[in-house]
Amino acid sequence: MDDLSHRPLSFRHQAHSHCVDCSLSPICLPVAIDAEDLHKLDAIIQRSRPLHRGDHLYRENMPFEGIYAVRSGALKVYTTTDSGEEQVTGFYLPGEVVGMDGIHTDTHMSSAVALETTSVCEIPFLQLQDLSHAIPSLQSHFFKLMSKEIQTNQLLMLLLSKKTAESRIASLLLSLAERYKRRRLSESSFRLPMSRSDIGNYLGLAVETVSRIFTRFQTQNVLLVEGKEITVLDKDALCRISMGHEESLPPRCSQHGT
Amino acid sequence: MDDLSHRPLSFRHQAHSHCVDCSLSPICLPVAIDAEDLHKLDAIIQRSRPLHRGDHLYRENMPFEGIYAVRSGALKVYTTTDSGEEQVTGFYLPGEVVGMDGIHTDTHMSSAVALETTSVCEIPFLQLQDLSHAIPSLQSHFFKLMSKEIQTNQLLMLLLSKKTAESRIASLLLSLAERYKRRRLSESSFRLPMSRSDIGNYLGLAVETVSRIFTRFQTQNVLLVEGKEITVLDKDALCRISMGHEESLPPRCSQHGT
DNA sequence: CGACTACTTGAAATATTTCAAAGTGAGTGG
DNA sequence: CCACTCACTTTGAAATATTTCAAGTAGTCG
Numbered sequence: 014m015d016d017l018s019h020r021p022l023s024f025r026h027q028a029h030s031h032c033v034d035c036s037l038s039p040i041c042l043p044v045a046i047d048a049e050d051l052h053k054l055d056a057i058i059q060r061s062r063p064l065h066r067g068d069h070l071y072r073e074n075m076p077f078e079g080i081y082a083v084r085s086g087a088l089k090v091y092t093t094t095d096s097g098e099e100q101v102t103g104f105y106l107p108g109e110v111v112g113m114d115g116i117h118t119d120t121h122m123s124s125a126v127a128l129e130t131t132s133v134c135e136i137p138f139l140q141l142q143d144l145s146h147a148i149p150s151l152q153s154h155f156f157k158l159m160s161k162e163i164q165t166n167q168l169l170m171l172l173l174s175k176k177t178a179e180s181r182i183a184s185l186l187l188s189l190a191e192r193y194k195r196r197r198l199s200e201s202s203f204r205l206p207m208s209r210s211d212i213g214n215y216l217g218l219a220v221e222t223v224s225r226i227f228t229r230f231q232t233q234n235v236l237l238v239e240g241k242e243i244t245v246l247d248k249d250a251l252c253r254i255s256m257g258h259e260e261s262l263p264p265r266c267s268q269h270g271t
Numbered sequence: 272m273d274d275l276s277h278r279p280l281s282f283r284h285q286a287h288s289h290c291v292d293c294s295l296s297p298i299c300l301p302v303a304i305d306a307e308d309l310h311k312l313d314a315i316i317q318r319s320r321p322l323h324r325g326d327h328l329y330r331e332n333m334p335f336e337g338i339y340a341v342r343s344g345a346l347k348v349y350t351t352t353d354s355g356e357e358q359v360t361g362f363y364l365p366g367e368v369v370g371m372d373g374i375h376t377d378t379h380m381s382s383a384v385a386l387e388t389t390s391v392c393e394i395p396f397l398q399l400q401d402l403s404h405a406i407p408s409l410q411s412h413f414f415k416l417m418s419k420e421i422q423t424n425q426l427l428m429l430l431l432s433k434k435t436a437e438s439r440i441a442s443l444l445l446s447l448a449e450r451y452k453r454r455r456l457s458e459s460s461f462r463l464p465m466s467r468s469d470i471g472n473y474l475g476l477a478v479e480t481v482s483r484i485f486t487r488f489q490t491q492n493v494l495l496v497e498g499k500e501i502t503v504l505d506k507d508a509l510c511r512i513s514m515g516h517e518e519s520l521p522p523r524c525s526q527h528g529t
Numbered sequence: 530c531g532a533c534t535a536c537t538t539g540a541a542a543t544a545t546t547t548c549a550a551a552g553t554g555a556g557t558g559g
Numbered sequence: 560c561c562a563c564t565c566a567c568t569t570t571g572a573a574a575t576a577t578t579t580c581a582a583g584t585a586g587t588c589g
Binding site: 224227228 | 535
């Protein structure tokens with residue numbers, strides 16, 4: 014079984030890191046790709062050694078080479094404003110794909126940094142494009158993936174433009190909970206990979222405001238906050254808050270676990 | 272010359288509305304497509320009669336059929352929040368492509384409404400996908416187009432999350448000016464197709480705030496405001512305001528006309 | 530243990546929203 | 560053609576949310 018000679022030469026990486034074996038494949042790029050085509054995708058993917066906290070996956074203005082699927086850990090993506098400050102544009106968790114904003118300029122328009130020890134699969138873009146050409150379902154899936162990214166950003170804009178600090182934070186927490194759930198992890202109890210200051214930056218709030226709101230949620234028995242460990246005590250309340258008014262109709266996101 | 276018999280039957284529309292003749296083609300989808308392939312794209316494009324102010328191009332939850340390139344006029348795209356309010360997610364001007372957020376669900380996730388008399392080219396998505404498969408440069412271009420949309424949204428998030436009301440509005444005006452310039456129209460004097468309330472909704476500000484800021488900009492001799500007619504008197508100031516502090520280093524967006 | 534960085538908390542300053550009202554303008558029907 | 564209406568815009572003043580400034584408290588890593 015350890016005889017790798019039947020595998021193409023391009024398989025340079027550890028035996029355990031193939032898409033077929035990856036627990037994330039149901040939510041990652043391999044979705045909607047036939048088993049027989051999967052090895053073609055697998056073959057172009059580069060697995061490199063993990064990044065440590067603070068290591069950059071890519072930086073603004075670096076040539077764009079490919080997109081990255083997060084395998085473990087978490088990434089923070091940010092741009093630098095003209096005045097030199099950092100502006101966080103997103104957090105990426107395992108199974109999510111990052112770097113698609115660089116496609117149209119051949120240059121990364123943002124930087125991606127590891128928030129904790131993080132490993133990624135790099136998918137060189139030229140090869141992905143060729144492969145998409147060969148496998149229509151991959152082309153189609155990739156269009157969808159980008160479309161989803163567009164929509165995610167639109168939802169975020171919605172979040173940012175209309176809501177109060179409380180609802181922004183509630184929305185972020187619900188989004189994270191949803192993403193943990195997707196990975197079959199607890200949606201009610203998880204660890205925030207990012208700092209309060211990253212959250213504030215992302216949501217357009219001062220750090221102090223973020224901190225105060227966590228405290229407030231704790232006081233209201235909506236959350237249990239222990240540093241970065243968060244336990245959602247009252248998801249319904251969080252939903253209500255995220256949607257606008259605390260006292261409003263039961264929200265549609267309220268089907269909390271059985 | 273009026274003999275159309277040499278043309279494929281699929282050319283059902285007016286003779287004047289072909290990509291080859293369209294003044295927008297240098298900034299629209301036809302960019303980066305060989306002349307010889309252009310007619311293939313042209314052949315799948317549906318041109319319909321113009322929408323009037325208030326007409327919807329598509330609505331949330333309607334089946335997704337294709338994307339649309341704006342030919343003239345202006346569109347407002349919005350979603351409806353759980354609590355029923357409208358949230359504007361973008362404005363689309365001639366040469367811009369709208370509807371890409373619906374690709375991944377086969378359903379429109381937002382609604383698009385005409386802000387004034389507007390004509391669009393519909394590009395049925397299945398056919399575009401097939402065509403992308405046949406014309407690699409189109410696939411590539413479309414990836415880029417989506418990537419650009421992602422980045423535009425990221426920039427907007429940046430705008431929404433960090434800045435003050437003044438800088439949000441300054442940024443919007445600069446963005447519009449840039450887009451008019453791209454179409455070889457005046458970048459210093461133009462008509463806003465949207466209402467103050469749309470602007471406020473889009474930028475996450477109360478209508479009154481928008482109105483006050485227009486007045487303030489006028490008082491400061493940054494703008495001349497006559498209802499929806501805007502004249503930019505001091506682009507440098509607008510740039511400075513959009514970037515953060517009024518008193519800051521000369522911004523990089525300050526190369527105003529010759 | 531000490532130095533750091535991240536986080537929390539309070540109080541004053543500020544920006545924005547909300548409420549209320551009045552002004553403008555385009556389109557309609559008398 | 561005028562008067563009327565409706566929707567949009569502007570303005571003011573009070574209410575509110577958030578930021579900023581200023582300490583102070585935890586953790587964490589060497």
